[in-house]
Amino acid sequence: MPQHEHTPTADSSRASSIHLGNSHLHPQDAFYAHSPPRQRSLAPSDTATKQSSDGRSRSRRERDRRRGRSSSRRRRSGNALGKGQWKKLLWVKQSYPDNYTDEETFLDHLQRNPRLRPYEFWPLVADSTIIVQHVCSVIIFVCCFTAIFQERVVPQTVVGWATLGTVVGWFLLDYWQTREEAEAAETQDPPPHNGGGEDADRGSNSPVSDAASFGQPFKERHIPLAATASGRASYSHSRNPSLASVGAASSFATSPMFGPGEAHGAALPATPPHVPAWNGPPSSLSPRMQQRLSTVKSAILIYCSLLGLSPILKSLTKSTSSDSIWALSSWLMMLNVMTFDYGAGPEAKFPAPLSTNAALMASTVLASRLPSTTHVFSLTLFSIEVFGLFPVFRRHLRHHSWAGHLSLTTFLVVLASGGLSMTISGGGYLMGIAGVVLGGIVTAGSLGMTTWWLIGLQSPDAHLPCDPHQSISTSPPPSKRPAEHSGGVSGKELIVVCAVGVNVSAGLGASARSGLTFFRPATAGGFGAVAAVGRLIRLSQEQLVQAFGLQYTQTSGTLQPHIEGSASLPLQVGWNSRAVLLACELARPGFQGPRDVFEGTYGYLRLFEGPKQWNMTSSRLVLEGRRWLIAELSHKPFPAGRATHGGVEGLQELMKEETGHLKPEQIEKVTMTGSPVSARRCARPDKPDLSPNYARLCMS
């Protein structure tokens, strides 16, 4: 590590060694990084005066006291052995017993729950309502069967009500789909004025997300990965709009980085089935209508075939004894509950096949116990409705209307508990009401209990050290102003745009393996700004590729002003911002730019970062939008070059009371130790007449 020394005056004090940043570590460093020497920030003892050694022992005493142990033993061990510290090494013969536990370094590198997202109470309860709904519908089915079997109810009534419900549900579903389609069509219109990216916007407009009657957002299940995110995927996260839209935005803005195949998948949403293909055959009916007709057709088909099959179903397992039937159907029902796909969103077309088949099988088996063909037909139809169609409806309902979801849950709980109570007791409505009360209490209680249990279960998860490698990345992209002339953007959209911009520019910066030669805040920042602006003015994928190309043709920014401390250094960022606006404006009408901007033969990375000195694999997470660097930004505490901050901080420490208000005259010299970057950039000589830009980067 380079060390550069500098002057001030007077008697020797302790030198402050400050570690600035971290670049590639040498093996020796790697080594010490793992077993830090005990006195990290103290100087070698030969320069330490009496004062500082006093300070040291005092601070150690304090530390000892903090750790609640007598300092005497430690001191004795240190002095008596003379061999120094215990090291976390195996190859050295140490004068400590094998079971010696170093209280200072033991478990030093433990990371607790690095990626844990703690469960919260209400979101968990909200999630478990899905399970409650399914269990309730199974109970309702069983109750209905029992009622039919005991001939307390006519099967036609049951199936009649169920069919009515199904039809209503279908109309509701149809209405939602139509509305969605209309919205989709609307957002595909060119005028971008209503702000908001397509998905984010829809997320906030749909009544669902804001109707979330719980304070907390839903625990999100899967943040869409950029590669797989289709337009529809983000629908499922309406209750977590910001994340969802960010995910979608990333796929939108960063896709040009990676080959066209991936980009297509990402930027153009997979067409939903109900949206007609663009060059499909012309038809007199609207596609929506066609779909409705086909649904009706298949419904009638199922109805008829069931009618025909009923006699066969009735006699299928007639010869099996009733005991076996009860056992078999119970197991099948349990299988259904166990294997049901509780996590599926509305985009899943069919419920989990194993689960559905188990339930239908159960109903088929049960049907053979019924007296007549009508009974069998009704039960089978009912089971199809309950196990095949109802889950689909529930998913859509939960997606579209949170209040509806809640009321449906309540309704199902009431129905199930009432029915169960009436079935078991054989009593009338009074028993039913009692059952409802009891069932409500039991459901609420068990929901609460399981949730608490789950929360209690999550034990701290511990990880052993594997320090992530932080490369020096760039500052955020400068310009995203074009929104003004299109009527402003929503705050959320602005955040999305910033996040995308930061990710693109920092991702490019992180891909580099070389030292700075061009001024990365300007060069890489420009590309980030293209992504941001492109997203803001809603460039298509192709236009965005062109915009990146056009920006590349104008990319600029060198380090010469940096060295000289010229005010033109930040100006370069401005040049690029200007270029970005131009590039995006040119790309919109379709001006052609180069395509293979980043990794091409004379592409950005090869030219600006050196022929072999870059690697995009490391920053892949960032560029694909799976890791958001904007959340990792920090602020510069001092208005100076970043590489100087360690030194500034160190000097401030030096001037604090701990050292007894050192006067400048008392300091002879201060040695700063830092990373190669800070040494290269900031170890510049003091000059008599400093320009502000020079002074900001001068550590002398």
Place this chain on the structure above:
Amino acid sequence: MPYNIAMVSDFFYPQPGGVESHIYQLSTKLIDRGHRVVVITHAYDNPKRSGIRYLTNRLKVYHLPHWVVYRSTTFPTVFSSFPILRQIFIREQIEIVHGHASLSNLCHEGILHARTMSLHTVFTDHSLFGFSDAASIMANKLLKFSMSDVDHVICVSHTCKENTTLRASLNPLAVSVIPNAVVPSSFQPLQPHEFKLSHHASDKGALLPPPPDPSHPVGPGDPITIIVISRLFYNKGTDLLISALPLLLERHENLRFIIAGSGPKAIDMEQTLDALPQQLVYTASGQSRVVLLGSIRHEEVRDVMVRGHLLLSTSLTEAFGTVLVEAASCGLMVVATRVGGVPEVLPSNMTVFVLPEVEDVVRGVTEAVGVLTSKAVRRDKFHDLVKNMYSWADIARRTERVYDLITGSSSAPDNEGFYDEEWMHYGQPAQPHSFALMDRLKRYFGCGIWAGKLFVIVVVIDYLIYCVLEMVYPREKIDVCKPWPAVARKRFEGEEEQSVNGTLERYGTVKQKHRRRKADEGAVNGFNDEG
């Protein structure tokens, strides 16, 4: 004082592996120190290797007839092995039961039953585990169960100690760190006469790059051979290797690879190599730059290692990394991912540590190649350095100290004076681990709300079985095994004398060795003594 020790583990010879050789080496060295050691494992190649076998150095091995389920682990029947284990413990007058490897059921059963029989127990953990996935959580529960009543735990590295302490909620003072070791004599760098020999008779290794001449330093353009010896599993970082390989081949014209080991990822590896352009995989003279050897036996490892300059280890988790020490002992520079206990194993001038990322592996190899060609390291010195770092005799001595600690007895004369006064009884429990059933139950009960109660039930049942066994097969009716005749005692005394004289390496005199060999000749054995 000499102890009667039973090493219990599912993993033992004839299966190759790190745990297996650890048990064997530790046992022989403990025998050399005058203890009586038996190894208890399950039958291999059932029923061929079942019953009692003797290995070199009077090591008695019990192969219990058990059903092997997965990767030579026995089926977890908590109580089924109790009768036979009790017989063995009584026959051999065992005082200390030492279990190895946390994935071994036999080891956990042995520890449980030993505690029921009021014996001292020690456990050695050889592996690191995660905390998050379901399998680890189960394994950790099991570990907690069997660790809650163990006297002392030994881990192979400091990282492993931290891991185990957390997983099993142990008192860190009851956990010792005693590393693995290597047998330096079987991992020697290429000797000059061998070098000549290998150049004359190169028919066998025609496919492999020839071993470098150790006396010649590496020049800038000289071919450099990288050795990879690892089972090709996910956790061994094979994917990392697969991704780094093309980059390395592309960047350095002079690199060759020898990859030894097999596993589920071998196919991936081959496919990757097939997909690479020809000029990358073959040298100008048509030789393959990457040689896949498949799995090799432990004896062959050294012969492969001496053909290279560098050892590359891309493991994602590693408790100790014996292979690194072996490679350094053979005089290889080591490039290793900085995971688990790896950074503790070798000094930094022998190793280049990298992060488990593709580009950092590439960087590390580049750096190591640079170090090699710039002659900044003396590879020929490595062997002597490593020889002084790790030796099994030292490991056995340190293990013996653990035994002394838990039994509360004074240590052997040659085992004193390694630490200061103040460390004399460091980590010794204030009152000895109580064997009373009630105290044991209390310890188990604290394991968890549900688990604690379950464990208590298991322990109580175990105790009842013990009572029944005491009635059905009374202690008095069981033959006590005769100790090995006088040899052992005499050797021990002889050693004491030696240690008084200050010799650290405790090998018998020539005469004693001769006698020992005679005694061994009667014994059945299938292995050669590597020591």
